[in-house]
Amino acid sequence: MRFHTRKxxxxxxxxxxxxxxxxxxxxxxxxxxxxxxxxxxxxxxVVTKYMSSINFMASARVNDIIEIGIEPVKFGKTSLTLKCEVRNKMTRETIITIDEIIMVNLGEDGQPVPHGKHQIEYVKDRLKENPS
Known part of the structure; x- marks a missing residue:
């Protein structure tokens, strides 16, 4: 799991x-x-369509630093399914896990539209492909 954000x-x-x-x-x-x-x-x-059951395993207190990890699980035709873990940065104790978060790709009309993606892409790799 990659932890992208700290709070x-x-x-x-x-x-x-x-x-x-x-x-x-x-x-x-x-x-x-x-x-x-x-x-x-x-x-x-992109909008959130679904979050599976949420498992609070611990809490955090004032001055704690937490980090949020997101990882792709599945690429659908119009959706991207993610999983999430939040943990205490200092103790590494897991605070919450969510097994499924389904995000839906929308067109300009607000309706689901195919996104054509099948695997994780990193911005650094896109920049190599499109030198501008």
Whole structure:
């Protein structure tokens, strides 16, 4: 799993129990999944269709640093399925896992459209192919 994003837990990210608010974490995960899909599918019109069961295994507290890992599972005709793990950067303790996040590629009309992708592509490799 590649961990792309780090977040520093601040007081405004906490719930009434003084631990990381799950809704805030899910918003970060959704944003990270969208960014990953946008880059992979080369289309800014991508939406979240589905998230599988979410397994909270631990929490985070103020001043903890967490990291969000996203990994592709499957390329569909119009979708990209990802999995996610969030862990404490310092202790490596897993905070949450999500086995499936399905992102759908949309056309200008807002309807699903084939993306033509079949494997992970890295931006650095695209730059080599298209010297401009």
């Amino acid at each position: 520093w837990i601040k007081p405004e990210d906490l719930n009434a129990n003084n631990s990381l608010f799950g809704g805030r974490l899910l918003a970060w995960i959704d944003e990270e999944a969208a960014l990953y899909a946008i880059i992979q599918l080369e289309n800014q019109h």
